[in-house]
Amino acid sequence: MTGVLEIQKSAQxxxxxxxxxxxMNALNGELVEALLQGVGDAHASGARxxxxxxxxxxxxxxxxxxxLESQSDADLLLRLVRVETLLHLIASSPCLTLAFAHGRNFGAGVDLFAVCRHRCSAADASFRMPGLRFGLVLGTRRFGDVVGYAKAREILEQTRQMSASEAVSIGxxxxLVGADERPDTVTEAxxxxxxxxxTTQQQLYRVLDREQADKDLADLVRSASRPGLKARILAYMSER
Structure with missing residues (x-):
């Protein structure tokens, strides 16, 4: 357990x-590294x-x-690569994965939610992925796999917010799960x-795996390495 990440463990x-x-639980470097280590440890332990x-x-x-002010474009690129590494680790997990969302969720937080196999949300949750506003391709293909490419294109080209009800309708x-229903949801999962x-569970997930790790990483690096990443993010933040 670290200060930015709490981990509760049982045998399974x-x-x-x-x-x-x-x-707002934004993914800084420390939290991403803690998640990478924790998920790797869970896999090694045989968690289900x-x-x-x-x-x-x-x-x-x-x-x-x-x-951002203290980061270079190269610093930001490395941080984004580590986020993509985390997304792939969870998306290709041999375990069943379950995420609970509530409140307002953005960008890589939505991507983290979307890579899980079971995705539960409070009725008041919202989701928005604004990364394309500053030229960043992260989690885009996976989002298309989940909701369909036509719907993904419509949502992402407008970088618009989705309500929980719309998120249910598109998959x-x-x-929808209330806070008091989470324990029962975990028990059922x-x-x-x-x-x-x-072994059979892992074979099932492997057969159905649609991950394209090398392509996803290449697409991210191609978009994030275009000169001016930091400036584009700062410009977007000033417009909000």
């Missing part, structure tokens, strides 16, 4: 709670279910833009996660 279920409520949630007002506000959210033996 690991729960990862993003713990930066004062920053991984649960992701956030404390405070929301699940995650995405890529942390709070220290981004699999179930663990039941499903352990119906098959571990």
């Amino acid at each position: 279920c690991w729960t990862f709670t993003l713990n930066r409520p004062d920053k 279910l991984l649960v992701f949630q956030g404390v405070g007002r929301n699940f995650s506000a995405g890529f942390d833009q709070g220290d 981004l959210v699999t179930n 663990l039941r499903i996660a352990t119906l098959l033996d571990p």
